[in-house]
Amino acid sequence: MKWPVSLVAGAVLSVLFVVVALLSFVWTPHDVATLAIADKLQPPSPTYWLGTDHFGRDTLSMLMVGARTSIAVAIVAVGIGIVVGVPLGLAAAANRGSLIDEIIMRGNDLVFAFPSLVIAILITAVFGPSAVNAILAIGIFNIPVFARVTRGGALSIWTLDYILAARVAGKGKLRISVEHILPNILNLLIVQGTIQFSLGILAEAALSYIGLGAQPPTPSWGRMLAEAQTMIYTAPRLAMWPGLAIVAMVLGLNLMGDGLRDLLDPRVRRERA
């Protein structure tokens, strides 16, 4: 079997970020919690590989811990989308055309009308900003995406002969959904999961940039950019690294998603995300 180039390149990039994020739990070049004002706004040097910010914090260490925040938020948000969305999609497909199907799909349309940013605004307006609220906002946005992909994939499996055989053998809808439908749409879900993961990284960065996500002192790429913006005249360098990190991570995940899609099923078109 030939592995798509994009899959390999994307996977290498993505795994690199995950390793760096995990590494940050046990080691960073410098401590991100201690401020060293004497060393503020240092250019890159052997001590500070990527330089320091206005509080004298090491940029590389901040990026490493920031990767942790981004990945954690995006993964949990994808998890919410899968845990809630997939069963809804399976139920809708199993009862195609019924009232249940109609209610689930109209509910989906409704949630689609709330962009994740608007959900974040609603939650934050009432509960205040936090990383947890960012997870909730992105997670809720993911639910209809997974429900739709699941339903679409499941509907085409339901028409196949072996499902008919299973029904004749007396299996119920729930058992067929779990034993036969779910394993056969796993490919679709993995590809969609990768795409939503990358969208989650972007959304987390945007939310923490405008102050609706992770709060200080938790380092996050979006917040690093927000702080860098105030110093864009004096230290434009600070605005480069977090942005490059976001682009590299998202690019890696997107390439991986494209590659996985080609590998797992060449016929599958990208679902509306």
Add this chain to the structure above:
Amino acid sequence: MLRFAFTRALSLALSLLVASVVIFAVIEVIPGDPAAYMLGLNASPEAVAALREQLGLDGNVAMRYLDWMGGMLTGDFGTSYTYKVPVAELVNQRLAVSVPLALYALVLSTLIALPIGIIAASARGSAADYGIMGATQLGIAVPNFWFAMLLVLIFAVTLRWFSAGGFPGWDAGFWVAMKALTLPAVALALPQASILARVMRSALIETLGQDYIRTARAKGLSRREATTRHALRNALIPVLTIIGLQFSFLLAGAIIIENVFYLPGLGRLIFQGITQRDLIVVESLVMLLVFAVILVTFLVDIAYAAADPRLRTKR
């Protein structure tokens, strides 16, 4: 067609109704006492009681909801607690920035995306195609607010062609105002143009593979003629849908971009509303944004069905 439009309109009304209930519940019911929340911990009981009275919080929840909805339908969005002016007035001023910005970005994104999508599809597998696909892959991965900062760094800080932010107002002249909106619009348009170019490319590739294109070629049309006369028109249908849907994304994306460029649009207003705990402003603006998204989706559905009769029956 009329029947389709009617059922879709019914579903539009239902969606709006449910959305409004959700927003009302989140803002006015879940926090317990919105008046206490808005005034903060140090507020005197008298001040809270006065605000409760002003907001009509002592009334029945259902009546409050009906009041709010009735107000929204007649253009009365309540009075902002911090600005002390009607929210509708604030919205009107801010729409004059946000809507032109979103439209400007939409036009830019379409003008960039369609030609390069068409080039990539016509030269499928060529170096140009790979170059375009690579560039769009990058365009999707770049966060628009970071791209906005890079634009500021290059065109405002270094080259000094544009100002780094702010908006002089439409009174300063059309071109002056448009110039102030240019960097924000470019920043907003980039990711959308990348997505749109990819949609254009795959739609055109698909139609180019259809039998009627082969027939047209067999009839003696050149590749170019077959593309422009037959393939392009059909390929444009999904592209137009995406363009329609992008308008609402642009409106939401503008919320972030307005903050990068300090533009006095709806986005800044929402953020001021959140930081000042002005729930009246937040509630009405969120409803307005959701209304815009639902309405645009509805219009796209209708336009789509008008263009393609097959879509009127199946979903």
